Amino acid sequence: MKLVRIELYHVRMNLKDAFETSFGRKSELNHLIIKLYDESGAIGWGETASPSKPDYCPETLETCLHMQRDFLIPAILGKSFDTVEEFTGFYEWVRGNNFAKAGLEMAVWDLLAKSRGISLSKMLGGTRPYIESGVSLGIEPDINTLLSKIEKYLAEGYKRIKLKIKPGRDLTVLAxxxxxxxxxxxxxxxxxxxxxxxxxxxxQFDRFNLAMIEQPLAYDDIVDHALLQRELETPVCLDESIHSVENARHALELGSCRVINIKPGRVGGLLEARKIHDVCQQYDVPVWCGGMHEYGIGRAHNVALCSLPNFSMPGDVSGSDKYFEEDLTQPRVLAPNGRITVPTDNPGIGYEVNEETLKRHLAGTYNFT
Ligand SMILES: O=C(O)CCC(=O)c1ccccc1C(=O)O
Ligand SMILES: [Mg+2]
Known part of the structure; x- marks a missing residue:
């Protein structure tokens, strides 16, 4: 297939509740939605879910837009290819900028799956008919607000609770x-x-019987995490530190973690995400899929990824109603009883995009032909 047209939509939506982590609080999201067209008029959708500020990773919405407009799109527009590997080869020389790459790459997976008439899950090699969902809960000003949120999500059937912590908001909250x-x-x-x-x-966290502690140390570290893991009974899970399959392998060799949180955006797309899944499986290390508060499009890609066999722990891929009053897909991505059905009847991501809703939340459009 040949990419003949690319549209980028800057979509802004409010979160139902502000979300606080150790690096700050946010109440609004700005993600880039990507729409690709091939020469037959087939369409693929992707989402660049980079944070707006360089707090979780060095990228921002503006750096993603810059990389896509000035380097990535010129490298792919008008090019012909038949596989995702051929596609990523066009911009192999571009270092880093994984969230910028991932939005385009994920849209290509959707486009290729649609052209082959198969679901994204099937194209990835997924085996699970449904995925188990957990929730990620932000730091709350008081414990009762947090406890009532936990109560609500457990009542909805979510399978595990993840709490954001920071020094001074940790041991007493966990206790x-x-x-x-x-x-x-x-x-x-x-x-x-x-x-x-x-x-x-x-x-002292060991006494709380946590399934894991996620990314306790520096965002770019795997050495100190290995030293820490030796001292802790609680499994360490890495998020920010893992950017590629090579760097996952290094962490596994060093014993820096016993679990990995895979986010396709953080690792440059679904191809790299699947490679990390595979190497973890070889090391007998389970993985789960994290989130970046994705809209329905990125969320649908995450659901398909979670259908791979070694995604054996509930992740942060929750129903989109946890965060948004309305969303960009039809139907919405929902998790009744803490489970999301992996769509297999329709080709590609398996959710239609509601362009009317998308246009109502538009903060910018960029077209490339
Ligand atoms: O529900 C989600 O999408 C996950 C929310 C979350 O934990 C998160 C959100 C933004 C940036 C980093 C993280 C994280 O997993 O560390
Ligand atoms: Mg995390």
Whole structure:
């Protein structure tokens, strides 16, 4: 197939509730939605879910737009290819900028799956008919707000609770949550809020029977995490530190973690995400899919990825109603009883895009022919 037209939509939507992590609070999202056309008029959809500020990773919406407009799109527009590998080869020379690459790459997966008449899950090699969902809960100003959110999501059937933590908002919060919910599958995500100097402090987390502690140390570290993992009973899970299959392999060799959170955006797309899934399987390390508060389009891609066999733990891919009043897909991506059905009847991502809703939340459009 040949890419003949590319449209980028800057879509802005409010979160139902502000979301706070160790690096800040956000109440609005700005993601780039990508629409690709091939010469037959077939369409593929993708989402660049980079944060707006360089707090979680070095990219922002503006750097993604710059990379796509000035380097990636000129490298792919008008080019012919038959596989995702051939497609990514066109911009192999571009270093980093994974969120910018991922939105385009994911749209190509959708386009190729549609042209082959198969679901994205099938094209990836997925095996699960449904995925199990957990929720990621932000830091709350008071414990009762947090407890009532936990109650709500457990009542909805979500399979595990992840709490954002930071120094001063950790041990007492975890103790209180454990007092109310002694057996709930529970994890904590520090988003790099600690250093090796906190080892004694972090060892105290072992008493909470957490399924894992996510990214306790620096966003670019795998060495100190290996030292920390040796001291902790709680499994360490890496998020920010893993950008590629090579760097996942290094972390597995070093023993930096016992679990990996895979986000297609963070690793440059679904091809790299699947490679990380595969290498983790070889090392007997389970993976799960994280989230960047994706709209329905990115969320649908994440659901398909989660259908691979080694996505064996509930992830952060929740129903889109957790975050948004309305969404860009028809039907919405929802998780009744904490499960999302993997669409297999329709080709590609398996959800239609509601362009009327998309246009109502538009903050910019960029067309390339
Ligand atoms: O529900 C989601 O999409 C996951 C939310 C989340 O935890 C998160 C959101 C934005 C940036 C980083 C993270 C994270 O997993 O660290
Ligand atoms: Mg995380």
């Amino acid at each position: 209180e949550v454990r007092r109310h919910y002694p057996d709930v599958p529970l994890t904590a995500d520090a988003n790099s809020a600690y250093t090796l100097k906190d080892i004694a402090h972090l060892k």
